[in-house]
Amino acid sequence: MRIILGYYLLLTLIGFVSMWQDKRRARQHAYRTPEATLLTIAFLGGALGSWIGMYTVRHKTRKAKFQWLVPIAAILHLAFWFVYTSQ
DSSP: OOOHHHHHHHHHHOOOOOOHHHHHHHHHHHOOOHHHHHHIIIIIIIIHHHHHHHTTTTTSSTTTHHHHHHHHHHHHHHHHHHHHHHO
């Protein structure tokens, strides 16, 4: 159980940092992180961090793809967590 919790904490941090970094790079007109990579991080377990990052740094909040897919990823991982911990 600790390993799974550690995995989610790490991916949550990665999700947040990836949103923050991409926003910073957008302001600097630098190389950007592909949207597919940002969404992959969310679906691998970093959805909560990505979601918090989206609204903290106001990044990708107007893109419908992110408005829908990041919360869906978060809900799927929360459902997995509740099923796994209830056993």
